[in-house]
Amino acid sequence: MLDETLLVKRSQQGDMKAVEALYRNNSGRIFALCYRLCGQREWAEDFVQETFIKAWQNLGGFNGKSKVSSWLHRIASNVVIDKLRQKHRWSEDSLDESNWEQSQHVFDHHESMDIEKLLMALPERSRTVLILYEYLGYKHQEISKLTGIPIGTSNSLLNRARAKLGDNNAGLINE
Structure with missing residues (x-):
């Protein structure tokens, strides 16, 4: 496994193999976090995908001061919190x-x-x-x-x- 920071740098330069490697190296832990937070497998899978989409869109914002996994955990946490809030509002609206x-x-x-x-x-x-x-x-x-x-x-x-x-x-x- 390549150094995560190097993978981010290569991903920032458009190397899709580096993007795939980041996903492979981290998707299991991100899924576990999302599943723990929401308790539903399908939602967790969706949250993982959204987490990596947001991470890819914001690769330029990764400054290397934290570990890549910590950065991804923060993104995943925010995705789950935002989506649960939206789902909660939607369920209240549907009553x-x-x-x-x-x-x-x-x-x-x-x-x-x-x-x-x-x-x-x-x-x-x-x-x-x-x-x-x-x-x-x-x-x-x-x-x-x-x-x-x-x-x-x-x-x-x-x-x-x-x-x-x-x-x-x-x-x-x-x-």
């Missing part, structure tokens, strides 16, 4: 009106947009921890494994995100 009333998850369009704006205003790490913890139900230990953020830091980031959102807005995330 019939009686389910909306029973579950008390009624948001008007403006509130949903406000929540998205609030989330996007948070620093990336704080936003990621908040979404994983509050919105997707992960525990700090799981967040740590997923993101590489220490458990204590995850807890601190969550508390800072809640504080930045303010008491009135933090409740919107939980609903």
Whole structure:
């Protein structure tokens, strides 16, 4: 196996064999991560493909300061989080009106947009921890494994995100 950094450099120069080698060397671990996060094989396979598409599109952004596998894990984590958020929103949108009333998850369009704006205003790490913890139900230990953020830091980031959102807005995330 060639050095991963060399494979990235060759991939950046358009060497498709290097791109294929990066995929072969890392796709198994990326699949395991995606599957662990979403729990569904088909989704995980789709997430792996999207991860490598995004990585290929952003090869120029890889600076070599981290390991290639760490860079790919970050991309995969972001892909899974984004897609799960989209799927969650879609499933809420598809509920019939009686389910909306029973579950008390009624948001008007403006509130949903406000929540998205609030989330996007948070620093990336704080936003990621908040979404994983509050919105997707992960525990700090799981967040740590997923993101590489220490458990204590995850807890601190969550508390800072809640504080930045303010008491009135933090409740919107939980609903």
